[in-house]
Amino acid sequence: MTSLSDSATVSAVERKTRARRRAWNDRLPPLLAVVGIIALWQGIISVFGVPTYIAPTPGEVVSTLVSQAPNLWKNFVPTALESLTGFFFGNLVAILIAVAFVHNRSSERAFYPIAVFINTIPIIAIAPILVLIFGNGFTPKVIIAGLICFFPTLVNMVRGLRAVSPQTLDLMRVLSASKTEVFWKIRIQSSLPFLFAALRIASTTSVIGAIVGEWIGSNFGLGALIIEATYNFRSPLLYATVLMAAAWAVVLFSAVSFVERRLITWKPVSEH
């Protein structure tokens, strides 16, 4: 008896170590790749004697991140706010328009081509137009960040709201459910996986939108800092700024993924 329970405990401990080893094994390759790339970067610059103003070493970038921390933070806050606000409103408007499209086919026929047309204009070309109209405050940046989120969310949300099987609609008809009930009980939930696919894209593109907005006639934000650092050949600052922008996009992406995991706990049922 004792030997049996002993072996059970041993196997439980063994299983735990094995699981830990497997988790470590999963994380090791990407970690090694990152370390390898940084070492290669440092190596190339040392071997070929690349001057700092063309490309800084990783060490220089890190020390700039520390020494320029107040400056970087001061410019990070507006960019973060613009991308967040743009993300929120761009997606909200897209969701509301998608709902209108699904409820009213003729509104879709009227406005969908316009939405497609706006989407075909490069965002970099819209930015100056918006700066001329709204000045160089927060507004044009928020609009650009929102605009860049808008289209993928609109397209996905329309598809998601329509992704209801004919049989489910038959079921709701047998239950004499109203259109409103079908919307709140069925369509909203069916659209969630589609919506989150779009939101994950939007989480990173909204940061791009805010930075593009700041490139044109702005004296604050990470975008303005990128321009300034480039013109002054302060490449360690340029790299540090880019790193901050990328980190913010990763934070937004992770936040969206986190909410998605909490909200969508179900899996599609595969019949047959």
Place this chain on the structure above:
Amino acid sequence: MTMTQAVEPLPGPTADAAVSVRDLTVTFDSDAGQVVALEQVTVDIPAGGLVTMLGPSGCGKSTLLRAIADLVEPSAGAITVLGKSTSEARQARDFGFVFQDATLLPWRSALDNVRLPLEVGGKASTVEAAGRPEDLLKLVGLTGRESALPHELSGGMRQRVAIARALICRPRVLLMDEPFGALDEITRDKLNEELLRIWQETGTTIIFVTHSIPEAAFLGQKVLVLAAHPGRVRELVTVELPHPRKLSMRDTVEFIEVTAHLRALLESC
């Protein structure tokens, strides 16, 4: 068990019929012009009875069921469910419907799926008269799985949830469109037996569409055999097997005679 009298096509709706179909014709528009799915179908389904519908594909058996459920508009003829029109019966929740796929909402637990009919279609009277979702899951043998999501259930369990959902408003008629067609044979046999038990416990009239001859014969007090192109009634066969039925009865001479007769009818369609 006492429903052994022959139900011949009658001129008017019969009083004791749960579902009465008179000269029903259904046509669909297709690329090749008008297709007649059902032509001049007249049949009575006795109250409390269990009638299976059997026929080759294209015989319109699903169309007939969907017309009874007010999902398909008749081109001609009339259907009454408990003396009412199909749309009145639908709004009064006089029938429940079970589809081939369980059609569960994947984000709702088994219990919440069973509860769905109480949340939509807004009629306080139907909600008051309804059973408790927990009791219905017990009826279909799913006690303990109330909080399971559909993807955590097997195909057979999902179909049990669908049956519980169809029964929650205590319908007098249960319409089933090949509900076990996608299941493996062992699961299907088990659910056939359970369906007979549920039928006897609830006293609900059941109309059951299938393309399986043994299933039609095992379940049905009567088997409505339909012919195809256009869909029409071939014969209403009475199955003289006593209730409660056991799966082992399928090896008896009587059962084999019934299935042989049904097969002969289908081959001559």
